[in-house]
Amino acid sequence: MESARVISPAYAQAHGETTETVGAAETHGGGHNFPPFDPATFGSQIFWLIISFGLLYYLMSKVALPRIATILEERNDRIADDLAEAERLKRETDEAIAAYEQALAEARQNAHGIAQEAREAAKAEIDADRSRLEGELDGKLQAAEARIGEIKSRALGDVDAIAKDAAEAIVEVLIGTGVARGEIERAVDAALSERAAR
Template sequence: MAQTAHTEVPAHGAAHKAGFPPFESTYFPSQLLWLALTFGFLWWMMAKVIVPRLTDIIETRRDRISKDLGEAQRLKDETEAAIKGYDKALADARAKAQAIANETRAALNAEVEAKRHAAEAGLNEKLAAAEARIGEIKAQALGEVGGIATDTATALVNHLLGGTAGQDEISAAVAAAMQK
């Protein structure tokens, strides 16, 4: 069949011997027809089946990976938030405990102070009362001393001098003596 086909060898095929199979133009229609049919079918299959399927596979994987990464990031953020919350709660509790301790300490101090003040005030009052009483007793005693001195002086005057001395004179003399 090749012998029938070395009529139309193109110019650039002249270096080869006549009837070089790739340049047999009688077969060109057959080659083109079957190429169109087979390549057309291949193209159709690629466009309709293979390429959408591969795109789907690769995109599904990409989506899945980015979704998983997003989920991991979300969980990480959540963990960090939880840790932050825990730290905050811990700090709050610590501050609260400190505040309660301070408050209690202040309250107790105030109470003790008040009691001390009250006790001191009571004592001062009693002291003042006692002092007043002492002064009173002292004054009373001194007053009685005057009376005793007058009585004693009257008795002495009566005994030594006989007669009677005026009561008033004696009192005035005693008072004058006591003034010294």
């Protein structure tokens, strides 16, 4: 398809062109086609498209993409370092928790041992105090028993004397005369001996 040319009437007369061509051009929009849609410019458009695409590809491959790759690599390295640091911190935390639990178990065991030792020491001290107190009480009990024995002996001696005096007074009241002291003593001793034999 031939493009219509815009020809002025003076140019047409000077060059021998007819006004029919001018009229045909005017009927096709006045000859002002949009350059990208003009088939006559397709070759140059493709040429410049290839050059622009090649230049853009070169710039992307040599400048932009290496920078993006570097940024991504640094980002991946930083993430890997952060993950390694997090893993190290987690491992240290686990080790610290394990050490704390072991120390706590040892402290409990030591506390149990100290409590057991304290109980044993208190028991030994209580046993020693009890033995000492029992010894003191035994001594006091023996002394008290000895004193009671003495008092009892004296009381029994006094009972003999009282019994003999009472018997002598009773006989004297009943008979009206006194009896020999020796006979009364023999009679009281015989009565006490017979009672003790029962």
